[in-house]
Amino acid sequence: MKPFGANLPTDQFSLIRGSVHGGGSVKGGESLIQCNTCHGAHGIVRVKDKRSPVHPLNVVATCAGCHSNPAYMRTYNPSLPVDQREKYRTSVHGEKNASGDAKAAECVSCHGGHEILRAEDVRSSVYPTNVPGTCATCHGNSDYMAEYPIPTDQLETYSGSVHGQALLGKHDLAAPACNDCHGNHAATPPGIESISNVCGTCHALNADLFSKSPHKAAFDEMGLPECETCHGNHGIVAATDQLIGVSEDAVCSQCHAEDLNPAGYQFAMHISSLIDSLETEEARGTALVDDAENKGMEVGDALFRLRDVRQARFETRTIIHSFNQEECTAVFDKGFAAASFVSGEATRAIDEYYFRRIGFGISTVIITILAIALYLTIRRIERRQKEMLHT
Ligand code: HEC
Ligand code: HEC
Ligand code: HEC
Ligand code: HEC
Ligand code: HEC
Ligand code: HEC
Ligand code: HEC
Ligand code: HEC
Known part of the structure; x- marks a missing residue:
């Protein structure tokens, strides 16, 4: 060619x-x-x-x-x-x-x-x-x-x-x-109203909760895209707890303040403090379980329920999309209940460990006293036998 x-x-x-x-x-x-x-x-x-x-x-x-x-x-x-x-x-x-x-x-x-x-x-x-x-x-x-x-x-x-x-x-x-x-x-x-359908093909639960939430009507009225308003489109990053709350970088602050749509402001503040508490409880439970395990105590039940705490924490990130206080609180409560069980069990195991240690200490003392007494008795018997031989 x-x-x-x-x-x-x-x-x-x-x-x-x-x-x-x-x-x-x-x-x-x-x-x-x-x-x-x-x-x-x-x-x-x-x-x-x-x-x-x-x-x-x-x-x-x-x-x-x-x-x-x-x-x-x-x-x-x-x-x-x-x-x-x-x-x-x-x-x-x-x-x-x-x-x-x-x-x-x-x-x-x-x-x-x-x-x-x-x-x-x-x-x-x-x-x-x-x-x-x-x-x-x-x-x-x-x-x-x-x-x-x-x-x-x-x-x-x-x-x-x-x-x-x-x-x-x-x-x-x-x-x-x-x-x-x-x-x-x-x-x-995707048109403004179909964005949550597009995202919902994969994130079905989030889209379902959102469509029943008070934001659905509010966003439609303002002509705002649904998921995109909070998450973006091409640059979507992993969602973090910082998204929710009343600080400047929380997305809620764009539209909610004490004197602007205040119900959402109260909600954001409340949920954000629940997230903090549940995380503190989870950390406390984890530390106690670790401590008990290091002491060689059996804490299988607590370990198992620790997974429930993590699961609840996971679910709270999704249920937030209901923007409904009762629905969210129910999931947080599940987490708090599991966390309190975990801390309770682990604390009991740690107490038992110390109880056994004290018990072990006391019995060691008693055995030592008995051993000394036995030794002295034997010595006394031996001495008496020697005296009898000399006489
Ligand atoms: C499915 C449809 C189709 C068939 C079948 C086809 N072509 Fe093409 N051809 C194209 C298209 C479309 C272009 C435009 C260039 C491009 O964007 O690939 C093209 C471009 C060309 C060109 C311009 C230079 C280049 O390669 O881009 C030549 C020469 C050519 N084809 C020769 C052939 C020959 C020879 C055959 C049979 C062996 C053939 N084509 C079969 C669709 C086809
Ligand atoms: C051959 C070049 C070319 C390729 C390849 C191409 N596009 Fe386009 N696309 C265009 C042009 C040109 C427009 C018209 C832009 C306009 O009018 O604003 C457009 C428009 C669009 C629009 C509408 C933008 C708007 O808001 O008007 C979308 C969405 C889009 N393309 C997505 C895609 C996707 C997804 C792909 C890959 C699967 C793709 N395009 C591949 C050239 C291309
Ligand atoms: C903007 C890019 C784009 C253009 C323009 C485009 N296609 Fe496609 N096409 C795709 C993508 C992406 C897929 C893969 C879909 C998938 O992964 O299932 C596809 C899939 C297909 C398939 C496989 C069956 C199906 O429908 O999924 C056929 C056949 C096809 N295209 C033919 C065509 C023909 C004919 C045209 C012109 C009329 C065309 N495509 C124009 C992007 C394009
Ligand atoms: C002569 C008829 C004919 C023409 C013209 C033709 N195709 Fe096809 N094409 C077919 C057939 C038949 C198949 C299915 C082959 C198979 O599945 O074994 C096919 C398969 C395909 C597939 C793969 C679909 C899949 O994912 O299985 C794509 C993509 C495609 N064609 C695109 C094009 C594009 C683009 C053009 C034009 C540039 C074109 N075809 C022109 C007959 C044609
Ligand atoms: C009003 C703001 C807002 C809107 C609208 C919103 N989200 Fe979220 N989204 C959040 C917040 C806040 C979090 C993070 C909660 C956390 O990490 O504590 C989140 C977390 C997520 C996560 C990660 C957690 C999980 O469930 O896996 C996904 C995925 C997600 N959103 C998808 C969506 C989709 C899809 C839509 C649209 C149907 C949507 N979001 C609409 C605020 C929003
Ligand atoms: C997670 C879903 C998602 C993915 C993945 C995605 N887009 Fe988009 N894209 C959107 C949304 C949502 C919009 C904005 C619609 C609106 O606000 O009107 C958009 C807008 C666009 C536009 C219009 C111009 C603009 O930037 O606003 C183009 C062009 C486009 N996307 C191309 C692409 C290309 C190319 C890719 C892949 C590299 C891509 N998109 C990947 C969801 C997506
Ligand atoms: C084709 C399926 C699909 C579509 C469509 C889709 N996503 Fe995703 N998304 C995923 C997958 C898979 C991941 C997890 C990626 C990873 O971390 O490995 C993800 C991750 C996310 C995360 C981070 C989750 C976290 O745990 O922090 C957010 C937020 C999110 N997507 C929002 C959206 C939004 C908003 C849209 C629509 C604009 C959308 N996604 C469209 C599949 C999808
Ligand atoms: C783009 C603006 C916008 C953003 C961003 C936004 N909201 Fe809203 N929100 C509204 C509007 C408008 C309403 C409806 C008016 C009202 O009820 O105060 C509303 C309503 C609510 C409600 C229902 C209040 C009631 O009356 O029961 C809650 C809860 C809520 N938002 C929480 C949040 C949280 C949490 C965030 C951050 C993750 C957030 N919103 C982000 C605009 C927004």
Whole structure:
């Protein structure tokens, strides 16, 4: 190929062969996809030419020729959805593409052209751990995105988040990639009212509690996004106790003060002090159990209930989303009850240890006295025997 186009790659055939489209046709003989399926046969033009079937503004129709044809797709893979084009049309990308904007993502920007692989193939550009990089080829490129009014820091911010670290750092596929929150083909920012649904696909309990809480109506009225108002979106970090309370850095202080929505202020102060108390109780219980164990005492029951304290502590972090005093107090009470059992049992074991020590001390003294008495008696008997021998 060199004499004709020095920069033109010549690997198209082998890439297609190795791709998901590389298999044989169900009709037999030829392969499922041909060069001309995508490029046309006689009127082949450069891919940058607007008349090319693989030009960004035409390629959706080219892919959809097969992918939106249920009868055809069924013969190859009945389990594959055939709604990509329909969903894509509702996305921000699809709307821009339909209006003649060739820079918005289309099928090939996310999947590639010749090298397309199955979504579950780890080498695929749309495999979960690769999605952030794929989206960021555009969304992280400030030159490319210059004409659009949106930030280009999503990947950077996401990478530092609890989700990004789990997915990209630990390869934990339970954590969301960009498309888990935005959709694959229907990629749009989740609307204000649907954010808790998006987060709720994974954090179901938090979303359920939130939707029944007094914040639901209050946030809707103020036009505020739900989870995002307190946690953020791309930069979500691990939640800590500092989020709740009445100090300046507590998120509650944005809207609650003694003279502003005061019921929430009282609640935040109360819950924050309950958290402190439960943590103090947990620390006390743990220290007592450790002490008892070091003294060799059996504290299996206390150790077991210590897990209940930790479990309650864990549950309090979730139940907070009810923003309801009674529901929260019930969970804290469970924790306090378990903590008081733990401290009680461990204290009893430690007391018993000292009791045994004192008991051991007393018996040692008695035995020593008895031994001395016995020794003296023997001495006296021996002396008497010697005297009897001399006489
Ligand atoms: C699934 C559809 C599809 C098939 C099948 C296909 N192509 Fe392409 N081809 C594309 C797309 C889309 C582009 C645009 C470049 C890109 O973004 O990958 C392209 C670009 C090209 C280019 C421009 C240079 C390059 O590689 O980017 C050449 C040459 C080419 N294809 C040749 C072939 C040949 C030869 C075959 C058969 C072995 C083939 N194509 C099969 C979709 C396809
Ligand atoms: C000639 C019809 C045809 C054309 C044109 C076509 N595909 Fe496909 N594609 C298929 C078939 C059939 C399969 C299923 C293969 C299988 O499961 O064995 C498939 C599979 C795929 C898959 C893998 C799905 C998965 O995760 O299992 C992706 C992604 C894909 N195609 C994207 C595209 C894109 C993007 C284009 C346009 C550039 C395109 N296809 C053009 C027929 C086509
Ligand atoms: C913004 C990026 C993006 C665009 C644009 C895009 N896709 Fe996808 N596509 C994805 C992601 C991400 C997945 C993987 C979904 C998953 O993990 O289950 C996917 C999955 C697929 C699959 C596997 C089956 C399915 O629906 O999950 C097919 C087939 C497919 N895409 C075809 C297409 C076609 C055809 C187009 C153009 C109309 C297109 N895609 C446009 C990102 C995109
Ligand atoms: C080929 C470049 C490209 C790729 C790849 C791409 N996008 Fe986009 N995306 C754009 C452009 C351009 C816009 C339009 C921006 C605008 O109008 O504000 C856009 C818009 C969006 C929007 C709407 C932003 C808004 O508020 O208007 C979201 C959300 C989005 N993309 C998510 C994604 C996700 C998620 C992926 C990866 C699965 C992805 N994009 C891949 C170019 C791309
Ligand atoms: C945990 C869910 C979540 C993840 C993961 C996520 N986003 Fe978002 N994204 C959101 C929310 C929520 C918004 C804001 C919606 C609003 O307030 O209108 C948003 C907004 C956007 C926007 C609009 C512009 C902006 O920054 O506000 C773009 C573009 C975007 N995200 C792209 C991405 C990309 C690219 C990735 C992956 C690197 C990603 N998102 C990962 C939830 C997520
Ligand atoms: C009014 C503020 C606020 C809102 C709104 C909110 N949260 Fe929270 N969230 C908190 C606080 C405070 C904590 C931390 C409690 C702690 O660590 O003591 C927390 C903790 C969490 C945790 C970690 C604890 C756990 O349950 O695993 C998750 C996950 C979470 N929130 C998800 C969500 C989701 C999903 C939504 C939306 C449905 C949401 N949050 C809405 C304030 C909020
Ligand atoms: C695809 C599933 C998924 C989605 C969607 C999702 N998350 Fe998460 N989230 C996770 C996983 C998994 C973790 C735990 C990551 C780790 O620490 O290893 C997590 C962690 C968190 C944490 C930290 C929990 C802690 O113990 O401190 C918060 C807060 C959180 N997510 C809030 C949200 C919010 C708000 C949204 C919506 C904007 C959301 N998540 C969307 C799966 C998800
Ligand atoms: C974005 C503003 C905003 C943030 C942030 C916020 N709240 Fe609220 N909250 C409100 C509004 C508005 C109401 C409804 C008005 C009212 O009842 O005072 C409300 C109501 C409440 C209520 C119900 C009060 C009642 O009448 O029974 C509680 C409890 C509450 N908030 C606790 C909290 C806690 C705890 C935090 C921090 C983790 C928090 N709020 C963060 C705005 C907010």
